[in-house]
Amino acid sequence: MGKLWLICIASISILLPFLCNAFSPETPTDRRVLVLLDDFAIMSSHSLYFNALKSRGFDLEFKLADDPKIALQRYGQYLYDALILFCPSVERFGGSIDVAAIVNFVDSGHDLIVAADVNASDLIREVGTECGVDFDEDPSAMVIDHIGYAVSGTEGDHTLIASDDFIKSDVILGGKKIEAPILFRGIGHAVSPANSLVLKVLSASPSAYSANPKSKLSTPPPLTGSAISLVSIVQARNNARLLITGSLSMFSNRFFRSGVQKARSQTKHEKSGNEQFLTEISKWIFHERGHLKAVNVKHHRVGETDEPALYRINDELEYAVEIYEWSGTSWEPYVANDVQLQFYMMSPYVLKTLSSDKKGLYSTSFKVPDVYGVFQFKVEHQKLGYTSLSLSKQIPVRPYRHNEYERFIPAAYPYYGAAFSMMAGFFIFSFAHLYSK
CATH class of the missing domain: 1.20.5 (Single alpha-helices involved in coiled-coils or other helix-helix interfaces)
Structure with missing residues (x-):
């Protein structure tokens, strides 16, 4: 009996490493991106965009959108840091992916790029709705502009748009100005003005409208003018970032390399602005720019270094925090003059703008108000293009003791x-x- 027990223990010890490897969750690689395609031909027709991502260190994994083996997570752990949907015609995702899974993926802080196109499926339109945009309900509608179209020898219906109505933000689009217009052919979408999380990055001109180019208009089109968004972005409250566009062609090698001349303009550009535009905005989407972090939050009485458990009314105190911005390769000091601190109890009793040493350190000093209770140090920094910072810490404030008053x-x-x-x-x-x- 004893020999049999020893043999069982030896067998288990031999098999244990294999069992652990078989059931251990796969650790997702940093900067891993899942790209879902309608057709593997998109890998070659859009290779310039994919190669730009690879050159910046992203690990792209290409799969068909209806592949029955695809999954975003395994054993409760997400396998990817971002998701790119270049599958506008897919009717149903394969594997365990559906609209709810994509929403949960974003709710977990991951990034998403959605490219719809002409005759986009109801599934992709539903994903867009969940992201905060509404594509034109007409399945045959396209964005048409008889004034702001791109001059082309083969295009007569003016659905090839040359747009240069960009959002004014160096954080989102980079510091270098985009000189050439963006080529766009696809469907437009609307953004609710009540939704402050969705921003139009590239808008149509006032002369544009959304309709079927092959039929005459019998009723006014539902989307017209600058209300049509060609490319929109979303920064969720958890700082996940999304890009939604109605054109898959704008990512293609053909549009990247094409020259562009806007109608009624004498300037002809040898190359469109698509490559620069989409490269810069992808840096923002993947948190290579505009991503902030706060470290080393400190507060103490003036003349001291240790953080107290509580303060007394009328104490003089100092508050400091270090804020850095990710540059794509390293953390650099964040320089701004609008970072504010609130000393808060039901409402702000003290509101101070933090002074910066240009090296990432923000600090201020003030007197504790003559009110005792439980206060909070609060830093709420929200700025266009940057991830939001929300710092808070409770601290009690007591009154004078009986022996601390002046005689x-x-x-x-x-x-x-x-x-x-x-x-x-x-x-x-x-x-x-x-x-x-």
Whole structure:
């Protein structure tokens, strides 16, 4: 019996490494991106865009959108850091992916790029709706512009748009100006003005409208003018970033290399702005720019270095925090003049703009208000193009103890004088009343 037990233990010890490897969750590689395609031919027709991502260190994994083996997570761990949907015609995703899985992927802080196109499926339109945009409901509609179209020898319906109405943000589009217009052919979408998380990055001109180019208009089109968004971005409250566009062609090698001349313009550009535009905006989408972090949050009384457990009213204190921005390769000091601190209890009692040393350190000093209770140090920094910072820490504020008050307050000297004069007058009156005849 003892020998059999030893043999079983030896067998288990031999098989244990294999069992652990078989059931251990696969650790996702940093900067891994899943690209879902309608057809593997897109890998070659859009190779310039994919190669630009690879050159920046991204590990792209290409799969057909209806592949039954695809999955975003395994054993509760996400396998990818970002998802690119270049599959506008897919009717149903394969494997365990559906709209709810994509929403959960974004809710977990991961990034997403969605490229729809003409005759986009209801599935892709539903993904766009979940991202905060509404594509034109007409399945045959395209963006048409009879004034802002791109001059082309083979295009007569003016669905090839040359747009240069960009968002004004160096953080999102980079510091270098995009000189050439963007070539766009596809469907437009609308953005709700009440949704502050969605921003139009590339808008149509006031002369554009969305309709079927092969039929005459019988009713006014639902989308017209600058209300049509060609490319939109979303920064969720958890700082996940999304890009939604109605044109898969704008990512193609053909549009990257094509020259462009806008109608009614004498300037002809040898190369469109698509490559620069999409490269710069992908840097923002994948947090290579505009990503902030805050470290080394400190507060203490003036003249001290240790952080106290509580403060007393009217204490002089100092607050400091270090803020850095990711440059794509390293953390660099974040320089701004609008980072504010609130000393908060139900409402801000103190609101101070933090001063910067241009090296990432933000600091200020102030006097604790003459109100005791539970306060919070709060830094809420939200700026266009940057990830939001939300820092808070509770700290109690107590009143003076009975032995911490001044024994004689200069402002109360008149009251002291009145009290002592009253006692002296009472003594004199009593003496006079008792001993006078």
